[in-house]
Amino acid sequence: MTDDPGAATSAATAAVADRLTALAAQAAARGVDVILVGPGADLQYLAGHSVPSHERLTLLVVPADGAPAMLVPALERPGWNDSPIEVLGTPISTWLDGEDPYDAAVALFPTGTRVIAVDDHLPAVHALGIRDAVPGSDLTVAGAIIGELRMRKGSEEIAHLARVGAAIDRVQGRIGEWLLAGRTEREVAADIAAALIEEGHTRADFVIVASGPNGASPHHEASDRVIQPGDPVVIDIGGPESTGYFSDCTRTYQVAGTAPDGFAEVYEIVRRAQQAAVQVVRPGITAETVDRTARAIIAEAGYGDRFLTRTGHGIGLEVHEHPYMVEGNDRVLEPGMAFSVEPGIYLEGRFGIRIEDIVVVGEDGPVLMNRADRMLKVVG
Structure with missing residues (x-):
């Protein structure tokens, strides 16, 4: 461990990068097209930051093939400034009250997405809303996939x-x-x-x-x-x-x-x-x-x-x-x-x-x- 804030930030960013790469590989190995992670411990682990968004949708999108992305309510966007995932260069999109957050989320998915895995703490209202926004999709849980990474501590x-x-x-x-x-x-x-x-x-x-x-x-x-x-x-x-x-x-x-x-x-x-x-x-x-x-x-x-x-x-x-x-x-x-x-x-x-x-x-x-x-x- 270090008392140097710059070194700590660099280490946190590197850890997030490694975890996202490992999660994408897990998704590919299990035939999952995209993994979705909402606020909570999984998001803290994978993004280096997590804030509750109450009823509004906050989502980390990790495709098996392609770059990860984030979606946050526009009013919450300042809270992600200088977070490890932002420092990493991950695009962070926003949506406004009155807009459909599920359409905004689906816009971040790879073309042809069908198998969608959601983390264990994503509210059902959001999981089902995303499922309905992707006709013919197969919704499953990602807890075991993310758990494969989290159970091994660095x-x-x-x-x-x-x-x-x-x-x-x-x-x-x-x-x-x-x-x-x-x-x-x-x-x-x-x-x-x-x-x-x-x-x-x-x-x-x-x-x-x-x-x-x-x-x-x-x-x-x-x-x-x-x-x-x-x-x-x-x-x-x-x-x-x-x-x-x-x-x-x-x-x-x-x-x-x-x-x-x-x-x-x-x-x-x-x-x-x-x-x-x-x-x-x-x-x-x-x-x-x-x-x-x-x-x-x-x-x-x-x-x-x-x-x-x-x-x-x-x-x-x-x-x-x-x-x-x-x-x-x-x-x-x-x-x-x-x-x-x-x-x-x-x-x-x-x-x-x-x-x-x-x-x-x-x-x-x-x-x-x-x-x-x-x-x-x-x-x-």
Whole structure:
């Protein structure tokens, strides 16, 4: 990474050029005439910039054969000044309110376009409007095509993940400041959200504070439940840094006091499962191998039916993206792939335990983006 703005702009422009070339090649290999990308993480990745256009159509047009182009509402055009895709020289067309944006989009397509693939986040109203503007067209989705590129992180992307991972580690290191008996989950969550920004995030994307029996719900939303002495508490937090790359890290704590029966023993099962699943990561294994490794340890301990989720999800410009560590995913892992490893045990009416780190596939094994202590920590 560099602190030189000019070098950073040049690097971003070069990355956009490489990604657009690679996407066009993917389209050609799959028999797709043109790929269309609207605002969101895919556009940020492929254009180096993305702004919401609300109900108005913004579109990146990437043909299998020919040069890419962009279409934006005229009122949004200044927002694209000096963006990597503009610096690259990609033509940026505009349309005015009252004009038909779909006709404007089709004018950018190669002659004879029939197979059109749209990214996963393009609103249906726009996808269907484009389909209707090209009689006889075949509309399909481009998520898997774009995912082939996004799931392999380059060195700059890994540096972003490492920086935001260190930021969230600092927040996990401060949990004892806020996680105290007598406070509500909501109060603790508010303090954590503020700390995420203090420590380098642009926002708190999610803050799960699940105390006592609420921990048995993997996606529990912080409530007004008062945290009790001895409560196990699942803290799952994350958000993006300024580059748009996300953190995601979970630790399970015990509030000072007498823990529920069996809590320490179940915690150790999860810790061992998570450690084993991280250690198995290397090029050449499949995504489902990571899941199976964690699941086998938990099942052997008698809690297989209480491991309710997949073991992990990819991460980058979205907190959940490809590849997914789940049974049935035979995707072979390659260097640069980044994902969470987060096994858990969820005992309804009692407590839940989850430990989560972000891992990048290195040339010889796992590279951890998180360093926060994984041993059971008693706070308060």
